[in-house]
Amino acid sequence: MTMSMFERAGAGLSDWLANAPDVAELVKGSAVNLAVTGLSRAGKTVFITSLVHNLLSALHQPHRMPLLKVVGEGRLVAAKLVPGTIALPRFPYESNIERMATSPADWPARTTDISDIEIDIRFVPSGALGFVLGRIGSGMATLRLRIIDYPGEWLLDLPLLSQSYADWSRATLKLCRNGLRAEVARDYLAFLSDHPHTTPASDDDARRAHELYRDYLRAARDEHGFSFLQPGRFLDPGALAGRDLICFAPLDIPEGVYRPADGTFGALMERRFEAYKAEVVTPFYHRHFRNFSRQVVLVDVLGALLAGREVFDDTQHALDAILESFRYGRGGIISRLLGNARIEKVLFAATKADHVPDVQRDHLGSLLRSMIALPALDVRSQNAAMDVTALASVISTEEDTQEIDGQRVQVVVGKPVGSETRAKFFVGNVPAKPPRPELWGKPFLNIPVFEPPAIDVSPIDGIPHMNLDLALDYLIGDRLS
Ligand SMILES: Nc1nc2c(ncn2[C@@H]2O[C@H](COP(=O)(O)OP(=O)(O)OP(=O)(O)O)[C@@H](O)[C@H]2O)c(=O)[nH]1
Ligand SMILES: [Mg+2]
Incomplete structure (x- = not known):
């Protein structure tokens, strides 16, 4: 027989309250999803690995995370990993830390798919809620951070949803024939001149087109640092690799042709393009993105800056496309995809700030702010709340000075991976705004990869970082207050 509420109340309201789940859980909800994203090599995996390690270590080394208020105010009680997850592959925190902690140390491997990890954060709430909880229960609350x-x-695919195959092909090939890209895409462009959209449909041709187009995307990314590369799953297709669904590419379709004719090569490509949108792009927004109420978008601003003007402009173009996924205020495609869900907070962060000396770091953040042209409007509108910062997930350098052309300048020093000796790295001045056209220098893609510092695999000492605590406090601090 189950007890009714009245009988419970009769047995003593204070008894019932004492045994009830945390009031904070009832009042505030007990879980928050924090998605970490960014273009390839932006620093997502290292960011999450360091964040998890520093959170798990925060009780032992609170001085590492003072700007996360729950830590700084001494309200953290425990932070524990939740074993396993069901919905997604688990983020490989342990193997990443092991790799960074071995000698000689190395960085985690490239990632190709979505993954997640959960941490239970037990804390004493501040203010009135803490007082109430202290009176009626354990005085503690738990937040499950996923x-x-x-x-x-993947966010670069959002624009596809409002484009026809013909429109997408025209826009994509226009970009492909422009500047440095035209050289990289030479083989694909040659294929196109032999394969008009009106030729009969052929699976073999479709596969060949896809492979050549994908090779162009890969070279554009890996050899030149381009980022605006669509479709977003072609570079690292993960589970989609080899499937017919992704065996498409843009074809030359003249202005005025709305759809390729039935039975043609163009029609086959169009069918797959539409299937990719319906089976890959839309489900990502429905199943995943709409649940990521807090997000951090990491950007390798310094890498983009040093890669030269064309790549820098391209990164800006990619960031514009990414921003569209957070602009639901205008009744566009994203509001239809999200339904009632809301992305509440988004932080844009310039990563690897330890590659520049202290005096230059603020400029990295300012440069990112002007790259994404965060208008004051965004902050006040119904869009997600947004902010910008610069951070280093793992400080791998130290400060030093050096004489260059008779002037003493600030440099950073670190041990390049695979090298026995330490090396100085001087980036010049990081501008706070995108440089004027005449001020661009030659592209420089060889930013040294410095070894991470000595790290202990046990979550006790944590990892030296810059602003990880500040970033986390902006993103989820309200849920830990
Ligand atoms: N010095 C320094 N290097 C960093 C830092 N974060 C990342 N890196 C470097 O950037 C590389 C890429 O970082 P990842 O975290 O793997 O980047 P990612 O965004 O997960 O990359 P993909 O999974 O390939 O898209 C690392 O291998 C490091 O060499 C940092 O805080 N400081
Ligand atoms: Mg990764």
């Missing part, structure tokens, strides 16, 4: 790692390239 951190998700997913490639930012």
Whole structure:
């Protein structure tokens, strides 16, 4: 026989309250999803690995995370990993830390798919809620923080949803024939001149087109640092690799042709393009993105800056496309995809700030702010709340000075991976705004990869970082207050 509420109340309201789940859980909800995204190599995996390690270590080393208020105010009681997850592959925190902690140390491997990891954070709430909880229960609340790692390239597919295959092909090939890209895409462009959209449909041709187009995307990314590369799953297709669904590519379709004719090569490509949108792009927004109420978009601003003007402009173009996924205020495609769900907070962060000396770091953040042209409007509108910062997930350098052309300048020093000796790295001045056209220098893609510092695999000492605590406090601090 179950006890009714009245009988419970009769047995003593204070008894019932004492045995009830945390009031904070009832009042505030007990879980938050924090998605970490960014373009390829932006620093997502390292960010999550360091964040998890520092959270798990925060009780032992609170001085590492003072700007996360729950830690700084001494209200953290425990932070524990939740074993396993069901919905997604688990983020490989343990193997990443092991790799960074071995000698010689190395960085985690590239990621190709979405993954997640959960941490239970037990804390004493502040203010009135803490007082109430202290009076009626254990005085503590628990927040389950789920951190998700997913490639930012997937967000570059949002614009596809409002484009026809013909429109997408025209826009994509126009870009492909422009500047440095035209050289990289030479083989694909040659294929196109032999394969008009009106030739009969052929699976073999479709596969060949896809492979050549994908090779162009890969070279554009890996050899030149381009980021606006669509479709977003072509570079690292994960479970989609080899499937017919992704065996398409843009074809030359003249202005005025709305759809390729039935039975043609163009029609086959169009069918697959539409299937990719329906079976890959839309489900990502429905099943995953709409649940990521807090997100951090990591950007390798310094890498983009040093890669030269064309790549920098391209990164800006990719960031514009990514921003569209957070602009639901205008009744566009994203509001239809999200339904009632809301992305509440988004932080844009310039990563690897330890590659520049202290005096330059603020400029990295300012440069990112002007790259994403965060208008004051966004902050006040119904869109997600947004902010910008610069951070280093794992400080791998130290400060030093060096004489260059008779002037003493600030440099950073670190041990490049695979090298026996330490090396100095001087980036010049990081501008706070995108440089004027005449001020661009030659592209420089060889930013040294410095070894991470000595790290202990046990979550006790934590990892030296810059602003990880500040970033986390902006993103989820309200849920830990
Ligand atoms: N010095 C320094 N290097 C970093 C830092 N974060 C990332 N890196 C470097 O950037 C590389 C890429 O970082 P990842 O975290 O793997 O980047 P990702 O965004 O997960 O990359 P993909 O999974 O390939 O998309 C690392 O291998 C490091 O060499 C940092 O805080 N400091
Ligand atoms: Mg990764």
